[in-house]
Amino acid sequence: MKILVTRKIPAALLKPLNELPNAEIVMFEKEDEPMPYERLVEELKTADAVFSNLSDKLDKHALEQAHNLKVISTLAVGFDNIDLEVAKAKGIKIGHTPYVLTEATADLTFALLLAVARNLPQGQQMIKNDQWKSWSPFGLTGKQVYGSKIGIIGMGRIGLSVARRAKGFSMAVFYHNRNRHEEAEKEVGATYCQLDELLEQSDFVVLLAPGSKSTYRMLGKEQFKKMKNTAYLINSSRGTNVDEQALYEALKSGEIKGAGLDVFEKEPISAEHPLLELDNVLAIPHIGSASVETREEMVQVTITNIINGLTNKELVYEVPNS
Incomplete structure (x- = not known):
């Protein structure tokens, strides 16, 4: 055998x-x-x-x-x-x-959110490059997570676990899903909304939808246009759910503020991937459950x-x- x-x-x-x-x-x-x-x-x-x-x-x-x-x-x-x-x-x-990897992936997702919001990779790079010379009143200032708005696309088990973490930061939780999630609405006060509405009002758009034909490149040029130019995208679901060229253009032009990515359309990505050229992208090698x-x-x-x-x-x- x-x-x-x-x-x-x-x-x-x-x-x-x-x-x-x-x-x-x-x-x-x-x-x-x-x-x-x-x-x-x-x-x-x-x-x-x-x-x-x-x-x-x-x-x-x-x-x-x-x-x-x-x-x-x-x-x-x-x-x-x-x-x-x-x-x-x-x-x-x-x-x-x-079910097994729910909490580990939720931890990683929220870690990405915190890291991009507060410019942690840029801060580390500044020290490594010996560029930290003095305290600055507005140096490396980022987005305050506490009290901000999070929009979760895909309110499954991982989505609910991310929402629980967000509630601990007093974030307003919005979500888009194929079906209403009554548990999330009761437990963390999550508000169901259509995708466009979620994109328009969220400070952090967290993508947790499964990979399928219906979710293939569900976030592209038109969706990024609807996001705030101060908003961040966090993707720890599937790389195929995002049009990476459209994301690159939105990040480079300032249409959105930044992104934290654990997944990519083709994995592993090479060091020459266009997204890695951008200072406002934190990319990690698919370690959500690690x-x-x-x-x-x-x-x-x-x-x-x-x-x-x-x-x-x-x-x-x-x-x-x-």
Whole structure:
């Protein structure tokens, strides 16, 4: 029974898989780069299960080669890298790790918000460049977060957790979602509004919508025009939700004040990416869930999904319609 693990995972965490009868663990021995697509396709030909992540391209071609595959378990909430139609047709179950990373991602989202609002990256760079010569009355002055307005696009579990943090800063919370979120309205006094209204009044626009065809580049040229020129965009959802060229132009022209970005349309981005030329952009390498506690719990859920899938049990978290 072959279990393919597409990134290096600490041996201690993989112990439950090694204890499966007749288990053969085939693991890619690099942690910081994905398994090459050609090898992934080749390994899938004889795999019974795969421990994958967002960087693995489990497309139609790859899955059509997988003749024994019973379960895909991805170390992520999102699954837009997996061809769900092919998987369903082949009877492959797909597990993922929702709920586990809610608080870590909310922490990171709010950290981005605070950092861009108060010019923390610029301050650090000033010291590194030996440019801090004296106190200045208006040097590196930023936006006060306390009492400001936050607009959350995508009021799911992470959105609600961000809203709770915002409430601690006495921020007015606005949100846009496919459906009203009564819990958010009752608990933090969040106000539901249409997207245009949210963009027009928010000091911080926080994008937490899932990646899908309906959200592809949902923020572009027209949406940035509606934002305040003192407003900031925070994106810790999916890079595909933003038109990056339009964002670059809005930031460069001063149409919006700044951005904190954990995700990009194509990852990893290169050091030559146009957004990195701008001083008003804080870019980090997709680390929303990167706390030790969260990643270890994600691994545990991923492994349990694999074990359950191989033993004909219900997955802990199964992708709908997979």
